[in-house]
Amino acid sequence: MNKKRSAISPIREDNYPEWYQEVIKAAELAEHAVVRGCMVIKPYGYALWENIVSYLDKSFKARGVQNAYFPMFIPVSHLEREAEHVEGFATETAVVTHRRLKKNGDRLEPSSPLEEALVIRPTSEMVIGDCFKKWIESYRDLPLKINQWANVVRMEMRPRLFLRTSEFLWQEGHTAHSSKEEAQAEAKEMLDLYAKFMEKELAIPIFRGEKSEAERFPGAVTTYTFEAMMQDGKALQGGTSHFMGTNFARAIGIEYTNGAGAKTFAETTSWGVSTRLIGAMIMVHSDDDGLILPPRVAPYQIVFNPFSLDEAVLNYIEEWKSRLKGFRIHVDKSGMCGSKWKWIKKGVPIRVDIGMRDIESGKFNISIRSKHHEKYTFTQDEFVDQLGALLEKEQQDLYDRALAYREDKMVHVDNLDAFKKACKEKEHRFIFAPFAANKGLESEIKEKYGVTIRCYPEEMDFETKPCIFSGSNDSRIAIFAHSY
């Protein structure tokens, strides 16, 4: 079989990481900034993020979460209090040491050193915790549910757009509760919310579950996670939701007076997702001709692509655009030839090519992005009737395709030899294996085989077998995979 020519070079099977960068470039989603490690999110990529934000923000608010904004600077001494966190990620961070630039000839140099150095937030965990401490007095103030949309910084010397950059955008939710059960349920329900978002909006099948001891957030009692498989078989963690018990409240001092008048530590949670989700979406759906976007989050769901800029054609399109309410529609008025490929590379779910002949015949020629080599012809009535259903079908098709891909790359093993073999495969896989909790062993496995435990998956019915490493019967099924 002949290979079709592809719009993206290299193609996935030749060089997956390079293909990823080229898809982003061709779709004009983002680019590397002049400043090392940072990215510019271009309008098309940012519109995608706005759709993600809009959905999640509404969902959070429906749960009684309130947004607020906290300063991005953290005094270094505040990090010293929370050693465990610092081990986690606060070490690779931007440190502000001066508050002025002064001229030295033609050059500018730092001047006015700060009394105490400031770190730019890698997370606002501690800053928000300090506010909780101040804001919470009695059980009447609970639950307190706060979310922040903000930029955070983790200095990164080997950046990859959306996946790993020094600065990125995210949301972090923090809640405090009077009961353990309520806090645990909150962390779990946030996982549900994210999972629904991933599956229904981003069309990404995920495994939900708990993190293992080694992968758990510092200080968390339970870290819930959702993990998706990329088209190279590697796992990507979409986000996490942590139940902290009273660990965090004890470290920071978040106490309230309970109904009986006694001082009590609050039970807390935190949960977040970031612009990384865009990276996941790109890697799960796109093909060798570029980006493919799920209709529900696509900035444009439909693009009208006129063959000419004749007034008759443009008027016809505008008329149809105003008739099709409730869809996000873009009209390409650039008058550039070859713009068909532009929209394929930008992953717009439905493209309608229109010329005078189509107007005369009263037909619509449409192309659906995930199967763009086929053309469909509709009468005007059919078009109006079926447009919504076509978008829904494309949404579902993308999910189903990703699910089939993933199912094909899952392997269950019940012995070490099978595990070793699976780890070595050229195309990576999700390896399901019984494992008995052992933090030391986890790092050993990572070092030896390159895979980590992505999660102990929930709601799956497995036969319980002994741990393939230790033989212990106190085992659970864990998903091992190479990961981003």
Add this chain to the structure above:
Amino acid sequence: MNKKRSAISPIREDNYPEWYQEVIKAAELAEHAVVRGCMVIKPYGYALWENIVSYLDKSFKARGVQNAYFPMFIPVSHLEREAEHVEGFATETAVVTHRRLKKNGDRLEPSSPLEEALVIRPTSEMVIGDCFKKWIESYRDLPLKINQWANVVRMEMRPRLFLRTSEFLWQEGHTAHSSKEEAQAEAKEMLDLYAKFMEKELAIPIFRGEKSEAERFPGAVTTYTFEAMMQDGKALQGGTSHFMGTNFARAIGIEYTNGAGAKTFAETTSWGVSTRLIGAMIMVHSDDDGLILPPRVAPYQIVFNPFSLDEAVLNYIEEWKSRLKGFRIHVDKSGMCGSKWKWIKKGVPIRVDIGMRDIESGKFNISIRSKHHEKYTFTQDEFVDQLGALLEKEQQDLYDRALAYREDKMVHVDNLDAFKKACKEKEHRFIFAPFAANKGLESEIKEKYGVTIRCYPEEMDFETKPCIFSGSNDSRIAIFAHSY
């Protein structure tokens, strides 16, 4: 006449700056952060900001502006290219010099110095300019209209919540055009957009006009501004819109190929407003009992305040809440006595106090925030019919009251003695005086009299008299005022 007891202490006439801080505290809008110079925007204050963002963002998009996101770090060498900007504000800025913290006993200290220090954006003018340079090739790429919602930093040692903090939130729009007229019109239309927002949404009367030479943005051909009078008679600049001509494009190198194939510098604009608008709104409308919010931006337009938490009362309220569609309604279920004052201090436009007696009588007792010592009683039908109109009236009343206040504090002078006298008045004023452009004189006036030129107001019909300082006939009416 006896002074009424007030909920805020001190009252405006005793200590205006202190009153301002207390209003913010009582309304739970924001608080000073642990980090010097920064603020925490609390949920109620952030909800206000979200309403501001939502309105402006829609308005920008309706004009074809696209949002994007740019890195917050600027290499110091980039600032060196643009000396004029650095003089403006880039000197008081946060400088990142290290990219890691390392442990030294129990302490953490900066380590891994960066090869080149980074500045946290005081504005993204240059970062966005660099992208424009890359993104714009031909006239077909113009106009390019980009906006960013982001945090920016200008190190501030004497912070005032919302008015002046080291970190604040803002939007900055940047556009590039092929014709001077189009760019100038863009800058002007953005001023119109902001002006409409100030007057219609925030109920703040403003003067719109051009900045004088001394107050103009570095590199701008024209800086448009809108200036509002606070309740101490001082001026506050609400925002600015700059027409840069080709000055900025020349400095950065933003060129495009025009229709004839020649390389041409683009004509650019930039425009922005910040969380400072919240400060303006507080200072213009609030009274000695606390915050007063214009209904159009208030997080809650109506609060139901039950006298008891009886199920019958709460059910009655919920029923009415679901019946009153299209309003932002809050139900106080705290069961705290004295919550009436909480809502007065939070500036909710309409408060409905409800007890069993009101349910039985079928009446609503309402209180309108700006005249909260009066009570109004409505039948249920009247309430439903008139609620929208009541909110609209409150919106208009706030505007009218602010306008009357301002009119009362304006003075026109045509000679230096009258000017000097006006500058010395205890309660500040807006002083209208003929002035002939002279940058040196402006700084002299500022030093001598404490006032600056806020703007040359537009669309006002004044008799042209000679400059009160120089006697020159080449004069325009300028507004002089003490300012924030």
